Amino acid sequence: MRVMHALWGAAVAVALSSTPALASVVVVKSLGPSSKAYPPGKTLPETAKITLQGGDVVTVLGPAAAQTLRGPGNFAAGQTNLASAAGKRGRFGALRASEVVQNPSIWDVDVTQNGKICVANTAKLQLWRPDAEAAAKVNIRSADGKTQEIDWAAGKAVTLWPASLPVTSGTEYQIEWPDTGDKSSVSFVSVPNAPGDLVGAAQVLIENGCQHQLDLLVQGASKTTTN
CATH class of the missing domain: 2.60.40 (Immunoglobulin-like)
Structure with a gap:
C-alpha cells in the first residue's frame, strides 16, 4: 500500500505563513474537573497560564503546534509553539511504511x-x-x-x-x-473563507461540528506534556 504522509494538507501548511502580531492558542479538547473553564473553542493569549487539576486532560493548538496538557500543574499557553511547523513536517516525512495511512488533507x-x-x-x-x-x-x-x-x-x-x-x-x-x-x-x-492559520482553522471546525477534520488537524501537530 502506498503511504501518504502529507497529513497537514492545505489548512496545516499555512502555519508556515504569516502569524498575527498577537498570537493565541485555542482549546480543542478538554476532559476532567476543569473542562468547564477550558471548553473547546476557547482562545487564550500566549501569555496566559493554564491551571489544571488532577485528572484534567486539555489539548490546545497554537500557531505552530498542538499539545496535550495533563494535570495537575500550571502550564504556559505559549509553550505549544516550541515545536515549529517545519519540524513537524519533517517528522511526518520520516514515518515508516508500516504506520497507519493518513488523509493527505483535512479538506478531503x-x-x-x-x-x-x-x-x-x-x-x-x-x-x-x-x-x-x-x-x-x-x-x-x-x-x-x-x-x-x-x-x-x-x-x-x-x-x-x-x-x-x-x-x-x-x-x-x-x-x-x-x-x-x-x-x-x-x-x-x-466554509469558503476558511482562515489561513491553524488556530483559525480549528475554530471554524469546532464551530461547525467537523470533528473528524479537527482530530486530523490536531493529530498532525501534537505533542504531549505533563508537569
Missing part, C-alpha cells in the same frame, strides 16, 4: 468516516480512500435519490467529488461500497 472526504465535513472549496472537493492497492467502486447517493458511481483505479487514492451531485450545505450523502456493503453518511458545511 475520507470515505471511511461518518459525520459532518467542512468544505473550503466545493469545486475542488476530493474523495480519499485509505487503501489504494486494488481498484474499487463506491456509489454516492444524495438526499433527493440521485446516485453516482465512482471508480478508483488500482494505486489511486483520491478522486474528485462527482459534478453530477453538487455539494450543498446541510445535505446528507450516503457512500456505499457495493463489494462489501459497507456504508458511511456525510453532510457538508461550506
Whole structure:
C-alpha cells in the first residue's frame, strides 16, 4: 500500500505563513474537573497560564503546534509553539511504511468516516480512500435519490467529488461500497473563507461540528506534556 504522509494538507501548511502580531492558542479538547473553564473553542493569549487539576486532560493548538496538557500543574499557553511547523513536517516525512495511512488533507472526504465535513472549496472537493492497492467502486447517493458511481483505479487514492451531485450545505450523502456493503453518511458545511492559520482553522471546525477534520488537524501537530 502506498503511504501518504502529507497529513497537514492545505489548512496545516499555512502555519508556515504569516502569524498575527498577537498570537493565541485555542482549546480543542478538554476532559476532567476543569473542562468547564477550558471548553473547546476557547482562545487564550500566549501569555496566559493554564491551571489544571488532577485528572484534567486539555489539548490546545497554537500557531505552530498542538499539545496535550495533563494535570495537575500550571502550564504556559505559549509553550505549544516550541515545536515549529517545519519540524513537524519533517517528522511526518520520516514515518515508516508500516504506520497507519493518513488523509493527505483535512479538506478531503475520507470515505471511511461518518459525520459532518467542512468544505473550503466545493469545486475542488476530493474523495480519499485509505487503501489504494486494488481498484474499487463506491456509489454516492444524495438526499433527493440521485446516485453516482465512482471508480478508483488500482494505486489511486483520491478522486474528485462527482459534478453530477453538487455539494450543498446541510445535505446528507450516503457512500456505499457495493463489494462489501459497507456504508458511511456525510453532510457538508461550506466554509469558503476558511482562515489561513491553524488556530483559525480549528475554530471554524469546532464551530461547525467537523470533528473528524479537527482530530486530523490536531493529530498532525501534537505533542504531549505533563508537569
